[in-house]
Amino acid sequence: MMTNTPSVSETPACARKRSHLEQATVSSTTEAPANARMVGKAIESGAIEQEVLGLSWHKRRAPRVSRLGELVGSIVHEVNQPLAAIQLNAQTALRWLDGDPQNVVRARTLIERIVQDSGRTLDIVAHIRAMASGRAPQQTNLTLDEIIAEAMTFLQHELQSNDVIMSLDLTSSPSEINGNRSQLHQVIVNLVVNAIQALANTDTIPRKIAVRTSNLADELVCCTVEDSGPGIDPCHLPHLFEDVFTTRPTGMGMGLLISRSIVAVHGGGIRADNYSSLGGARFTLTLPITADSACTDFEVRGKGWPKSV
Ligand code: ADP
Numbered sequence: 001m002m003t004n005t006p007s008v009s010e011t012p013a014c015a016r017k018r019s020h021l022e023q024a025t026v027s028s029t030t031e032a033p034a035n036a037r038m039v040g041k042a043i044e045s046g047a048i049e050q051e052v053l054g055l056s057w058h059k060r061r062a063p064r065v066s067r068l069g070e071l072v073g074s075i076v077h078e079v080n081q082p083l084a085a086i087q088l089n090a091q092t093a094l095r096w097l098d099g100d101p102q103n104v105v106r107a108r109t110l111i112e113r114i115v116q117d118s119g120r121t122l123d124i125v126a127h128i129r130a131m132a133s134g135r136a137p138q139q140t141n142l143t144l145d146e147i148i149a150e151a152m153t154f155l156q157h158e159l160q161s162n163d164v165i166m167s168l169d170l171t172s173s174p175s176e177i178n179g180n181r182s183q184l185h186q187v188i189v190n191l192v193v194n195a196i197q198a199l200a201n202t203d204t205i206p207r208k209i210a211v212r213t214s215n216l217a218d219e220l221v222c223c224t225v226e227d228s229g230p231g232i233d234p235c236h237l238p239h240l241f242e243d244v245f246t247t248r249p250t251g252m253g254m255g256l257l258i259s260r261s262i263v264a265v266h267g268g269g270i271r272a273d274n275y276s277s278l279g280g281a282r283f284t285l286t287l288p289i290t291a292d293s294a295c296t297d298f299e300v301r302g303k304g305w306p307k308s309v
Contacts, residue, residue, distance in 0.1 A: 073244075077254040078124045078186060081193065082117040088157060089114050117154070123182040137265070141290055142181055143174040144213055144221050151188040152211075155196075162196050162207065169212040175289040177221055183262045184287075187270075190255040191225040191283050197248065198229035198281060208278050220268075220286045226276035240272050263287065 093110035096103040127137050148168065152159075159166050192209060199207040208228040216222050232240065239245045241260045246253030256272075263270045268287035276282035 073252060073254055075125060075128055077252050078128070078258065079121050081189060082121040082124070082154075085154065085157070086114050086117045086121070089117070120154075120182060120185070124186065127180065127182055137180040137183060139178050139180050139266075141176045141178055142184075143176055144184065144223055144287065145170045145174040147181065147184045148188055148211055148213065148223070151185055151192065154185075154189060155192055158193070158196060159209075162200055164196055164199060164207045164209055166192075167208070167210045169210065171213045171215055171221075173215065174213065175215050175218075175221055177266070177287045178290045179266050179287065180262075184266070187259040187262050187285065188223075188225070190259045191285075194255060194283075195225060195227035195229065195281070198227055202230050204228055204230075204279075210276075210278060215289065216286065219289055221289055222284065222286050224282055224284045226278050226282045227280040228276070228278040229280035231274040231276070231280045232272060234274070237272060241270070259285075 089110040093107040093114070096107040096110070130137055148170065152166065152168065188211075192211070195209045199209070206228070210224075210226045212224045212226075214222050233247075236245075236247065241256050242253075243257050244253040245256075256270075260270050263285055266287050268285060270283065270285040272281060272283050274281060
């Protein structure tokens with residue numbers, strides 16, 4: 001288990017740099033690393049992100065992979081999750097329909113999820129296309145808490161099949177943010193799936209993930225996703241949000257890059273560290289609250305979703 005003290009496996013060079021490496025932070029208010037790049041916004045014009053980040057990545061660094069390659073990579077990465085869910089739900093629905101006795105009610109529930117997930121897949125592709133052509137994604141007023149609730153429903157099967165204990169600790173007064181529902185859903189799903197994958201590679205029992213939200217000074221919504229996994233090698237922290245950075249044999253190294261880009265276009269920031277109270281990695285994202293947006297506890301919690309799933 002990784003702790004906040006230097007690990008014995010650190011190289012001297014890594015240990016020397018450690019004070020600078022304790023947090024990998026990307027924020028719209030700080031200058032992004034020179035090689036920070038946007039995926040779907042692999043977009044040479046890069047208008048949206050450049051405006052938000054105040055950076056001109058194309059001028060700073062020649063692209064390592066082609067724009068088309070990035071675009072394809074981001075689509076493959078993002079639609080993989082909902083397609084896998086669609087296939088699983090379709091197979092299970094068929095079993096309920098073929099069973100004796102037939103269970104049409106359960107099959108129907110699964111088919112409803114298939115409709116939702118296929119809609120989400122179409123949304124993802126539409127947004128990546130929109131970003132690639134420089135069009136700004138549609139934004140509405142929403143709360144991060146409702147996005148998290150939707151993401152938990154979407155990931156329910158994955159959490160259960162990986163024996164993960166998920167706890168939600170959401171603010172009692174969620175504030176509205178102006179954002180794109182599908183994109184923010186992608187960010188939460190990416191972070192939780194990464195945590196599940198980190199836990200899957202350890203013997204740590206129990207496997208825990210905690211998602212928390214809070215309001216910071218009536219200006220920002222803060223969300224942390226923490227896990228009880230091995231944490232992040234301090235030498236990797238500065239590279240996490242770079243393109244194609246992965247330590248996983250089957251990884252594409254695009255999830256955090258895409259997440260960072262989405263958060264940036266929303267005027268927020270995302271960072272990673274090993275300060276999780278669960279002992280593993282912690283990802284913190286902040287998004288600006290829409291002015292005069294505080295909504296009542298009842299509006300969000302009234303939907304009856306649980307504190308832990
Ligand atoms: P991929 O999942 O395809 O590797 P990501 O961009 O999502 O791509 O993640 C990049 C890398 O960040 C991972 O390969 C892993 O090394 C590290 N990482 C991300 N989340 C976690 C986590 N919760 N715990 C430990 N390492 C993580």
